[in-house]
Structure formats: structure tokens, C-alpha cells
Amino acid sequence: MSHSRTQVFAHLDVPNSSLYRRIMNVFMANKRRFVVHLRPEDVAEALRGDGGEPVTQDQVDSALDSLDKWDNLRADPDTGRVTTVEDFYRARYLYQLSREGEAAERALEVFEQEVGRRGELQAVALEDIRVRLHALSALEGQPDPAVAHNLLLEIMSRLDSLAANASAFIGGLQRTIDLQDIEEEAFLAYKDRLIAYLERFVSELVVKSFDIADKIQKLDQVEALLRLAAEREAADAAPDEEDPVGLKLAEWRNRWSGLRSWFVGDRARPCQADLLRTRARQAIPDLLATISVLQERRAGRSDRSADFRALARWFAECLTEADAHRLWRAAFGLASARHLTVEAGEPEGAPSATSWLEGPRAEISVRLRATGSYSRRGAPSKVVNRSRQRAELAAFVAAEREQTELARKQLATGRPVLLSELGELDPVEFRLFLRLLGDGLAAGPGEVMARTSDGSLEVRLKPVDGHAEVRTEDGVLRGPDHELTIIDLSVAPYGG
Secondary structure, eight states: OOHHHHGGGGGGGSTTHHHHHHHHHHHHHHHHTTOOOBOHHHHHHHHHTTTSOOOOHHHHHHHHHHHHHTTSEEEEEOOTTOOSHHHHHSOOEEEEEOHHHHHHHHHHHHHHHHHHOOOOOOHHHHHHHHHHHHHHHTOOSSOOHHHHHHHHHHHHHHHHHHHHHHHHHHHHHHHHHTTSSSOHHHHHHHHHHHHHHHHHHHHHHHHHHHHHHHHHHHOOOHHHHHHHHHHHHHTTSOTTOSSHHHHHHHHHHHHHHHHHHHHTOOSSSOOHHHHHHHHHHHHHHHHHHHHHHHHHHHTTOOOHHHHHHHHHHHHHHOSSHHHHHHHHHHHHOOSOOSOOOOSTTOOOSOOTTOOTTTSOOOOOOHHHHHHSSOOOSSOOOOOOOOHHHHHHHHHHHHHHHHHHHHHHHHHOOSSOEEGGGSOEEOHHHHHHHHHHHHHHHHTOSSSEEEEOTTSSEEEEEEEEEEEEEEEETTEEEEEEEEEEEEEETTTSOTTO
């Protein structure tokens, strides 16, 4: 970007930046009322009513001149009030926003809006998208272009709002969990409302995202609807624009692809709704862990860092150096030694409180004086050979891995099977089956599809009439019957 483009931001980093920002706000406010030109006295009058610090006309004139040099404003000679020759030769200007200055102000507005955004999880937006998709799928034959266009605009607008607010909320939620943007007392006061808020949104997301994904996949005339919207927008395109229908259609295809990846996803782009649901669910145990840490702090749980901080406060409260020395000796045991073990020649009969300076001499080993320790007498300890234990552990891990792989092959056949027809499972197969069944049922009611956290297995569940019993060595699992399909994605193509 050239210097002439970036100098429109120069007024942000100068001593009078607050005055420049106030003046630019005046021009932006008048631009929204379709007032293009302003005289210096008009700007000064507006500044007197904005609640800021009072300014003189000379200060306003100087600031307007600087903003004109930075290309934020454009100055045009003001000849409308010339009545004498002296007025003609006196410099009078009308000021208006330049194209660069207006773009810089809009960029600053977006910046301030995004920085101040708190974010929210919009369950209402999910419902709006679902309702409008139902209305879109109900259009048949030759739909009204205006109706189709408005429905698509509303869907994309609600999706943009949902995605932006969810991203801002999750970011703010992480800062809350880290106790960066909130005090401990305030966090403890609203933790219950926050957890209830997350649980409500997750439940709404599970149900409505499933319905939205189903409608997106079953909508047959997507291309025709997108073309209607593109043709309607292209009707207002500028005369010099080449192939406006093609450009608008490409934009709408990109938007629809974003909607589909948000709620359906594919192998290259995971479903954003699933990622949001996972992050919102994970936030609940993270919040509970933060609450546990705060409760431990309040209960006065002691650790080394807390002890040293308390000791530092005690040292800071000592009135004299003598008090500090006494505290040091009490804390770290710098007193006369009671149990120093030395070699032959150790004096006897000296009281334990005797100072080193006043006590009798004692012979100290040269090794002790040089290294600080004695060498232990006798042969050194033998190094224990752990090769047998390591081999046993490796064999155990290999056998366990082999059992798990065998269980995967037994269950992940890629063919649908009823739970009631599974027969008896061994413990390894049953543990894998329970984990896969839990992932499938957590995806929501009805016919669902889910993948394991490592992405290696895909589970498809379809409710059927009847009840099922799955037997294992430890007992019998009973529940509603389902048609279960488990696909090993490491060997089978996605969707196979």
C-alpha cells in the first residue's frame, strides 16, 4: 500500500489526535444526512455541542488544514459568500470528506465495533435459518425472483451474524475461563447463568442444525434459485460491468458453499456447527475446572508458590533487619547444626547451641570439604536389568493393540446391521461398541451420522421398531433397536 494511502491514518498518532477524531466524526455524521460540504465555523459549532473539550476557531482551522494535507479531507475555495475584493483574496474553504478519508473512517468504525463486540450464541438465528430454508424448499415451479432473493439474503445475513457472534463469544468465553476479562467475584456470581446459557444453546444447536443440514441436502433447485438471485442483483449493475450475472452467480455459489460447509461439511472442511457444539460443550467442564481452582484458592490450599508469596509479604512487613534475619532463620533453618556426622575426632560434650566460633575444633574429611558428601563405603549398587520387564510390557501392548484392531474389523464392516442381530460381543468389542454407540447417539435424535474424535470411524444410526439386547460376558445391554453402520474411513472412501 502506498504512503499516500496510509497517511490518512496519521491523525491517530499525533498530539492532537482526539480533536482530529472529533472533527472526522462531525464529517461522517453530516455525510449520513447527505450534507457534503462544511465550513470551518460549521465544524466549530458542531464541536461545541458534542460534549468534548471546548476548542477555538483557530484550533479548528489548523486541524482542518492538517487533515487536508493528510488527504482525509478535501478543501475547495468558498466563493459563495464573496461580496468584496478583499473577501475574494482572503482564503476561505469548504471542506468535504475525501474518498480515502471516508474509507479510513469506515475502517476505524469496523475496528471499534469488532473490538467492542461481546458476542453471543444466537439460537434464534438457527431458528430463522431453519424457517427460511423450509420456505425456500416450498417454492415450486417458477418462483417469484423477489421472494427467492429475499429468502436467500435473509439466510446468508443470519448465518453471517451467527458465525461472527459465535466466534466473538467463544473468544470472550476463553478469556473468561482464563479470568482475563472478569474479576473472580463477578465470575462466581454469573457462572450458573453462563453454564445454563451454554447448555441451552447446545441443545438447540443439536436439534436445529440436524434439520437445517437435512433441508440443505434435500433442496433440489439450488442452482436455479441462486441464478434468480444473481439475475435480480445484476439488473442494478453499472453499465460498464462485464458479465454481471456471471459475477453475481459466482458470489452466490460461494455463499451457498459456505452455508453448506457450516451445517453439512465434508472431508476437506469439517462441519462448523459440529465444531461449535464441541467447543461449547468443552467450555462447560473448563468452567467447572476454573470454579474448582477458585474454590481451592478461597479454601486456602497451600502450595510452594503461595508459601513463598506469604513469606515475601512477611519480609516486607519486617520493621528492622534483625527481624528479617530472625524470620530468615525460622523459615530456612539457618541455626547451629545438631546432627553433623563427621569422621573420627568429633568433640564430645559440646552443647547443641554452641556457636561454631566458640566450640572446639573438629577434623573434617577432605572429601566432605571438597565435594560436600562422603563416598559410601562398600561396593556400588548393581544396575538392575529391566529388559525382561520391558519385553513383557511390549508384548502386552502389542496383544492389546491386536485385540483392538480385531474388534474394529469385526464391527466396522461398512454394512448396516440391527443391534438386535449383533449377537454376543467379547469385552474388547463391547468397549469399542459402547464408544461408537455413544458418539452416534450424542449427534442427535433420528437418523444421524457421526465420526470418532480421531476421524478413523464413521457411525450411522437409524431408529427402527423393536428392542435390542446386546450380550457380553459382563451382562446384557437393552434398549431401542437401531440399524447400525460402522465404516472404517482409513480403508473405505468417505460416504462409501
